[in-house]
Amino acid sequence: MFFSERIIKSTIMNALALLLVFLATPAMGEEETAGNSLFTSLERRLVQDGFDACLVECIFRNTQLTFDARGAGLYFVHNESVLDYESFANATSIYMARRYMKKHSDLFDRVEQTYGVDKTMIAAIILVETGLGTFVGKRPVVGTLASMAAMSDPVVREVVWESLDESRRLPREEFVKKTDKKSEWAYRELTAFLRYVDHEKIDPFSMKGSYAGAMGIPQFMPSNILHLAEDGNGDGVIDMFDHADAIFSVANYLRLHGWRDGLDDQQTQDVLYTYNHSNPYVTILMRISRLLKGENG
Numbered sequence: 001m002f003f004s005e006r007i008i009k010s011t012i013m014n015a016l017a018l019l020l021v022f023l024a025t026p027a028m029g030e031e032e033t034a035g036n037s038l039f040t041s042l043e044r045r046l047v048q049d050g051f052d053a054c055l056v057e058c059i060f061r062n063t064q065l066t067f068d069a070r071g072a073g074l075y076f077v078h079n080e081s082v083l084d085y086e087s088f089a090n091a092t093s094i095y096m097a098r099r100y101m102k103k104h105s106d107l108f109d110r111v112e113q114t115y116g117v118d119k120t121m122i123a124a125i126i127l128v129e130t131g132l133g134t135f136v137g138k139r140p141v142v143g144t145l146a147s148m149a150a151m152s153d154p155v156v157r158e159v160v161w162e163s164l165d166e167s168r169r170l171p172r173e174e175f176v177k178k179t180d181k182k183s184e185w186a187y188r189e190l191t192a193f194l195r196y197v198d199h200e201k202i203d204p205f206s207m208k209g210s211y212a213g214a215m216g217i218p219q220f221m222p223s224n225i226l227h228l229a230e231d232g233n234g235d236g237v238i239d240m241f242d243h244a245d246a247i248f249s250v251a252n253y254l255r256l257h258g259w260r261d262g263l264d265d266q267q268t269q270d271v272l273y274t275y276n277h278s279n280p281y282v283t284i285l286m287r288i289s290r291l292l293k294g295e296n297g
Contacts (some may be wrong), residue, residue: 216240
């Protein structure tokens with residue numbers, strides 16, 4: 001069984017509460033129940049892959065879980081090139097990043113010594129990802145990932161297709177191909193998320209993140225949390241909303257993806273590209289790092 005007793009008890013209590021509400025109210029119309037029915041295939045797959053059937057049912061019958069067609073659809077209209085990365089290199093942003101590094105100077109000094117990763121690059125990533133931890137996302141991670149994972153079902157895929165603005169849709173053939181790929185990716189991330197919250201004894205519905213399911217100050221995906229996240233403050237818990245854990249986790253990520261002393265610019269860019277496959281993203285990180293060092297950006 002993948003889930004702790006505490007989480008199981010919590011989700012069972014939620015399910016019982018939902019049952020009482022159901023018994024006390026008139027039968028709901030078809031349009032009101034459609035959201036949960038879209039997860040049916042996904043629920044079966046999770047059980048087949050070893051997740052406890054009772055726990056899966058409790059999660060997918062919880063009133064906090066809804067099918068997010070609009071959120072899932074963002075993957076098919078999002079355009080990386082229109083993001084205003086330059087705003088992260090203005091005077092105010094650099095000032096705030098320097099204050100952040102000063103506030104957590106002990107952590108940055110320790111992590112740079114331990115991992116050999118440039119602390120200004122860690123600060124640059126945290127600045128661009130979440131504005132130094134101030135914008136970590138508001139979407140329930142479990143709902144985001146479940147909605148995308150459910151798109152492997154053609155019926156669910158059609159629901160998302162119909163929810164998209166016609167003027168911003170991909171060609172249908174491209175949309176189908178992309179949803180096949182993204183739903184498999186989301187399923188892997190969903191299972192990693194469920195294992196993570198079980199291991200850390202976290203209520204799955206308490207975790208909020210981006211439209212893609214990225215979490216916390218460094219915007220790690222669940223699979224990266226499982227394999228790359230670090231307990232920076234030594235409290236025995238990996239918490240991506242804790243600055244120490246976030247700073248150490250970013251350093252560990254970069255180190256394990258090739259960071260080492262003496263990298264030239266191209267090698268540095270190659271490592272940063274693994275964090276976010278975007279050339280404008282990599283360019284702004286390099287610029288912010290130089291500015292934080294007092295160099296000409």
